[in-house]
Amino acid sequence: MSINRTQVDVESLVDVRNGIQAKKIFWDQEIYDLEIEQIFGKCWQFLTHDSLIPNPGDFTTGFMAEDEVFVMRQDDGSVKAFLNVCSHRGARLVAAEAGNARAFSCPYHGWSYSMDGALKVVPMEKELYRGALDKSQFGLREIRVESYRGLYYGNLDPQAPSLSDYLGDVKFYLDIWMEVNGGIELVGPPSRSLLNCNWKTPAENFVGDAYHVGWTHVASLMALGGELSSIGGMEAPPNEGLGMQVTSRFGHGFGVLWDTAPAVHAIGSDAGKLYREWFASRRPKMVEKLGAQVGRIYGSHLNGTIFPNNSYLLGTNSFKLWVRRGPHQIEVFSWTIVEKEMPSELKNAIVTGMNSTFGTAGMLASDDSDNMESMTQNNRGRATREGKLNSQLGLGFDKLDSVFPGVIGQSAIGETSYRGFYRAYKEILGADNWQTILDLDPDAWKRELTGQ
Numbered sequence: 001m002s003i004n005r006t007q008v009d010v011e012s013l014v015d016v017r018n019g020i021q022a023k024k025i026f027w028d029q030e031i032y033d034l035e036i037e038q039i040f041g042k043c044w045q046f047l048t049h050d051s052l053i054p055n056p057g058d059f060t061t062g063f064m065a066e067d068e069v070f071v072m073r074q075d076d077g078s079v080k081a082f083l084n085v086c087s088h089r090g091a092r093l094v095a096a097e098a099g100n101a102r103a104f105s106c107p108y109h110g111w112s113y114s115m116d117g118a119l120k121v122v123p124m125e126k127e128l129y130r131g132a133l134d135k136s137q138f139g140l141r142e143i144r145v146e147s148y149r150g151l152y153y154g155n156l157d158p159q160a161p162s163l164s165d166y167l168g169d170v171k172f173y174l175d176i177w178m179e180v181n182g183g184i185e186l187v188g189p190p191s192r193s194l195l196n197c198n199w200k201t202p203a204e205n206f207v208g209d210a211y212h213v214g215w216t217h218v219a220s221l222m223a224l225g226g227e228l229s230s231i232g233g234m235e236a237p238p239n240e241g242l243g244m245q246v247t248s249r250f251g252h253g254f255g256v257l258w259d260t261a262p263a264v265h266a267i268g269s270d271a272g273k274l275y276r277e278w279f280a281s282r283r284p285k286m287v288e289k290l291g292a293q294v295g296r297i298y299g300s301h302l303n304g305t306i307f308p309n310n311s312y313l314l315g316t317n318s319f320k321l322w323v324r325r326g327p328h329q330i331e332v333f334s335w336t337i338v339e340k341e342m343p344s345e346l347k348n349a350i351v352t353g354m355n356s357t358f359g360t361a362g363m364l365a366s367d368d369s370d371n372m373e374s375m376t377q378n379n380r381g382r383a384t385r386e387g388k389l390n391s392q393l394g395l396g397f398d399k400l401d402s403v404f405p406g407v408i409g410q411s412a413i414g415e416t417s418y419r420g421f422y423r424a425y426k427e428i429l430g431a432d433n434w435q436t437i438l439d440l441d442p443d444a445w446k447r448e449l450t451g452q
Contacts, residue, residue, distance in 0.1 A: 019391040020392075032324075052098070052186055055100065059101060064154055069082065070084045070093075091106055149179055173297065184339055196329050198330070247419065248407075309321060309323070321333040393414050407449045419449060
C-alpha cells in the first residue's frame with residue numbers, strides 16, 4: 001500500500017538554495033515511512049562484493065531498508081539476490097550471515113529452493129497437495145542486481161536507471177581507488193552494532209563533513225599523531241588547498257583531504273610505516289597514469305557516501321552500510337577496504353587499524369556516535385523538531401570544473417556535499433516515479449546548487 005504523500009509536505013523539508021533542512025527529517029514516522037517507499041524503494045542499495053562471495057554457492061545475507069535479502073554466486077559466475085523469505089508462510093529462509101550452499105530448506109515446513117531461487121522440493125507434495133501446487137509460481141522473489149567494480153547493489157524498482165547511470169559523475173572518483181592496483185577487496189565478516197540515530201546522520205557525516213574532524217576528534221588525533229594531528233581546536237587550517245568536495249546528481253558525495261591517506265596510522269608504528277611506503281611507491285604510477293591533478297587523489301584521505309546509505313573512508317579504509325531500524329535507530333555494518341595487491345602483512349595491519357578507529361568500538365567511531373545519536377534523539381522535543389538544520393558552509397562558492405566532474409566545493413571544509421545529498425533526497429522523495437526524475441533537465445541540478 002502506498003503512503004499518502006499529502007501527509008508529508010516534501011517541499012518544506014529541504015531549501016536547496018539556502019542550505020536549510022527541517023529537523024523533523026531525523027524523527028517523524030511519516031517521513032520515515034515515505035522514505036521506505038520513495039527512497040529505498042527506488043534507489044540502489046549495497047549488497048556485497050566479489051571478494052565476499054568468490055565461489056559458486058557462496059552467499060551473504062543483508063538488508064535493503066527493512067527487507068531481509070540474501071545474495072548468492074551462481075554456477076555460471078553471475079550473482080542473484082532474493083528476499084530472504086520462504087514463499088509458503090513467510091519464515092526466514094537463510095539464518096546464517098554467510099556461507100556456501102547448493103540449496104536452502106525452510107526450517108518451518110521444509111520447502112526447499114535451488115541456488116537460482118526456484119522451488120524444487122515440497123515435503124509430502126504428492127500426498128498432501130495431490131497435484132494442485134504449481135511450484136513454478138512459488139519461487140523466491142528475485143531482486144534486481146547490478147555491479148560496479150566488484151560492488152553489487154540491489155534495486156526494488158524495475159524502472160530505475162542502471163547502476164552505472166545512477167552513479168553518474170561519482171564513477172570518476174570511485175575508479176581512482178576501486179580500479180587501480182588490481183582493484184579492492186572487502187575484508188569480512190562485517191562487524192555489526194546498533195546506534196540510536198536516524199540513518200541520515202551518519203550518511204551526511206561521511207558524504208562531506210571535514211568540519212568536525214579537528215573538533216570532535218581532536219583528542220584522538222593528538223593521541224594518534226600523523227598528518228591530521230595539527231588541525232584540532234579553534235585554529236582553522238589553511239582551507240584553500242586543503243582539499244575539495246564533490247556532489248553529483250543523485251546525491252552521491254565525495255571529499256578529499258590532500259596527501260593524508262595514512263593520517264590515522266601512527267607514524268612510528270609498523271602499520272604507519274608500511275602504509276606510507278605503499279603510497280610512496282604507488283602514487284607516482286597513479287600520477288603518470290591519471291595526470292598530476294587527478295592522480296593526487298590516490299594517497300589522499302577520501303570520504304564519501306553513495307546515496308542513500310553506503311559510505312566509505314579511504315585512508316582509514318572503512319566501508320559502511322547504515323541499515324534502518326526505524327526512524328530513531330540503525331544497525332551499522334562495517335568492513336575493511338584493502339587493495340588486492342597489498343601484501344598480507346599490510347592488509348592485516350590495515351584491518352587492525354580500521355577496527356581501532358572506525359570499527360564497532362573504534363575511538364573515532366565512538367566520537368562520532370555520540371553526536372549522531374544526539375542529533376536524532378534531541379528531536380523528541382516538539383519545539384526542537386520545529387527547528388531548522390544549517391548546511392550553509394561554502395554556500396555561494398560551489399562551481400563546475402574542467403577536470404573534476406560534478407559540482408565542486410573549492411575547499412575540504414565545507415558543506416557542498418550535504419547540499420547535494422539533500423537536493424537529491426528532496427527530488428527523489430517527492431517524485432512520482434523514476435521517469436519523472438529522468439525527464440527533468442539533466443543540468444538543472446547543477447544550476448540549483450551553484451546558483452548559476
